[in-house]
Structures are given as structure tokens and as C-alpha cells.
Amino acid sequence: MKRSNAQRLRDALEDDIINGRRAPGERLDPEALCQDFEVSRTPVREAIQQLVASGLVTVTPKKGTFVARVGLDQLIEMFEVMAELEGMCGRLAARRINEEELVTLHEALVRCETAEAAGDTNEYYYENEGFHHAIYSASHNGFLAEEARQLKQRLKPYRRLQLQVRKRMGRSLAEHREILAAIDRGDAEAAEHLLREHVLIQGERFSDFVASVRRFGAQLDAV
Amino acid sequence: MKRSNAQRLRDALEDDIINGRRAPGERLDPEALCQDFEVSRTPVREAIQQLVASGLVTVTPKKGTFVARVGLDQLIEMFEVMAELEGMCGRLAARRINEEELVTLHEALVRCETAEAAGDTNEYYYENEGFHHAIYSASHNGFLAEEARQLKQRLKPYRRLQLQVRKRMGRSLAEHREILAAIDRGDAEAAEHLLREHVLIQGERFSDFVASVRRFGAQLDAV
């Protein structure tokens, strides 16, 4: 079906924000967007409202609209919830995954291994996402999968930070192997626990993460 | 600050849907809404979009807009997630609750007891909500609390069904006491488990729930 201008605009902006082409705190000038996309204010307004609803954009009345700037406190809260959702996906997947999905998951892991072997961080980041999405699907709870996917999107602008911690890629891959093994043998408890920790960047690494975030300074601190 | 027509309209519709004054599947005629609220299509359209974003309304292109009709499958999925979020709130609350919040929670329980003693189902339903919200807050994770609150809203049109099961009110209250006790003694595991089961309408009761839902027939089955 044909997509409306508002939808295309929304997707384009979302993509820009998620992939860091528009940084948190950056101003979004409706006028400029009208010109860039050659549409009137109506669809622009609509697109922005949708982004506000999904938490990627904030509008301050009479001040302007900005790419959402998530404070460190809230970021930690969001990761806490993300960890829970991922853990739940793992738990359910361990119980409910079928042969076909298991194959898909194995393939996803292989692609992660390939990217890691090549030392390609960006590629690894992309394949990592595929691995996680495969687990979401395997939970056989479509609603949960969608919620997890959305929250992951919302965290995406900040998520790269995780992998920038030294040697994170290798650690991540090792964890993926453990997670898959747990799901493979139907160990729901282990899968849940491993995934939760995986997201929380286990234990001592978390402080590294916070420290590395802090280096971003004002970009993250303010409202 | 002054609220826009779109906001008021959105709130009014949301309230109508959540409290069952507009049943799932019911048609929302934009024209009629324009007249009822004496506004033009623009704010109506805006309000509807927001409701779509929050999942309370669905628009089928060229067919019309309707109060979201949640299929039984998805309803179960949503309750599964709700249970997880509630459990998480309980776990965190058991660790993080402070004196003041503990008092609030005790008070909320007392109000539940009063309502139960009076046999007032509606009142109990209301106070029950207060009890749960108090736990959300006590999790000290604002993001989690908000997500839980939103999902609860979305389930509200179907949630009354839970309490209609015979003697559910008494059982619910007993569970509340156990939950509070667990939080009180800082037993995170117990609080999590109890709350999760509390939402899932523990064990054998779940089939009763499904059965009672089925009696609603087509209202819940279709898309």
C-alpha cells in the first residue's frame, strides 16, 4: 500500500535519530522539515506527534521541538526494564522455541561470530541485533516481542556505547554462545538470567559503562 | 497551563474506552465527534492518532476507526507481560521501598480491606488499583512505573473480568496481604513471585478466567 507523507517523514526522522544522525538535544525545525520534504506543516506535525508518542522527540511548548534527551537516571531505568524484557524473552524462548527458530538463532550466532572474527564493530552491532530479535520472536509472545523491539529502538541512540567498552565485542559473543546453549537445552532459568545480565553489561562492567557515558558530558546529563 | 481541544478530546475518549462506556469494536465516527465536541476534524484526528499510538484505538484504512478489539490470544500475551512488569515492580520495591512509601502501601491495603468488608466490588476495584500503583512507585524506577501504568490502562477494559470470578475479591485481598508482607520483610524473590501469580490469577483460576472471557463471545474473538 502507498505510504503517506507523514509516515515516510516519521520513518526518516526516526531512522535519523536512532542511528545518531540527529543527536539528542538537537532542534527539529518544523519549517526546515517542510522544505526538506516539500510538504506542508500538517504531515510534519503529524510525524512529530508520533515521535513524541514513542518517546524519541520532546516538544517544549513555545520553545520548540527537540530530539529527546534522556537523562542518565532515566537511561539506567530504561536499561533495567530492557534487561527484564530480554530476560523474559529468553525464559519463554527456552520453553517454546521450535526447530525452525532454533536454526535461525544458530545462523544469527554464526553471523555474529563472522563479524567478530573480522573485527567489524558496526557489522557486529547489526548482527547482534538480529540475534536478539530472533530470541524475541522465539518467545512466541508477539506483544512482548514488539514491546522489546520498541524499547530497544528507543535505547539505540545510546546503545552503541555498550560495545565501545574495550573488548566488549568478544565478551558479548561469548555470552551469546552461553545464551544459545541455555535456550537449546531448554533451561529457562539460565536463559533468563544470562540475558538479563547480558543487557546490564554484567556487574563490574556497568560502572565502566556509566563512566564512558559520563564522558559524553552535558549531552546526557540535562533533561 | 491551558489544554488543547485535542488533548481534552483524547482524555475524554480514553476515559470512555477504559471505563467501558465505549465497547471494544465500537465504531468511532469522526464526524460525530466533531459535532459532540464542537471542533473541526483536525483536533479529532489528532486525538485519534494518539489513541492509536497507545493501542486503544485502531483505524482500518477506508473502513473507519474503531475502539481496539483485542483478540484472546493477544490478551493472554499482554497479561503475561503485565505479570512480568508487576513482578519486577514488586522485586524492586522489596529492595528499595522507604518508610513513607511503606506507610502509603499499608494505607492502600486498609482501604482494600474496607471495600472487601463492605462487599463493594467497584470500590474494591478502585482501591486495588491504588495498591498496585503504590507498588509501582515504590520500585523507584519511574520508567518502569509508567510502562506498567500504561499497560494496565490498556488492559483495563478487560480487567474487570478478573474480579467477576466468584470469590475473587477475597482471594485478591489475601494475596495483597502476602505481597505486602513480602515487601515489608524485603523478600524480593517472594514479592516478585507473588505479584506475578497475582496478576496471572494463579494456576487453576486462569482457566476460569478464560472461560468467563469466552462467554463474552464474539466481542473478544475477532480481530
Added chain:
DNA sequence: AGCGCAGCTGATGTATACATCAATAGCTCT
């Protein structure tokens, strides 16, 4: 020079007219 008020400006919200598209119904042709 500092304070305050008034008008301006730009941002936001709303109304309305117009464009577009898809579903349906009715007509025609076979």
C-alpha cells in the same frame, strides 16, 4: 541605569477547502 509595560514575533492550535484513493454499487456487455 533599572524597571515595567506594550507591541511584536514566532510558535502552536484550529478551521476549512481541496486532493486523492479505494470500496462499492450499478450498469453494460457477453
Added chain:
DNA sequence: AGAGCTATTGATGTATACATCAGCTGCGCT
């Protein structure tokens, strides 16, 4: 009579003009 095409209609998306409101600026007053 049935199938296919077309015209109509109603719903949706978009543009534009208008209304309203808050913040800011600049002027004047003390």
C-alpha cells in the same frame, strides 16, 4: 445471469489561512 468495468461516494491525507498565546524586545518612565 454473471462477470467486469466505471462512476460515485465516503474516508483519508494535505495544503493553506486564520486564531491565539507566550516570550521577547525595545521603548519610555522613574
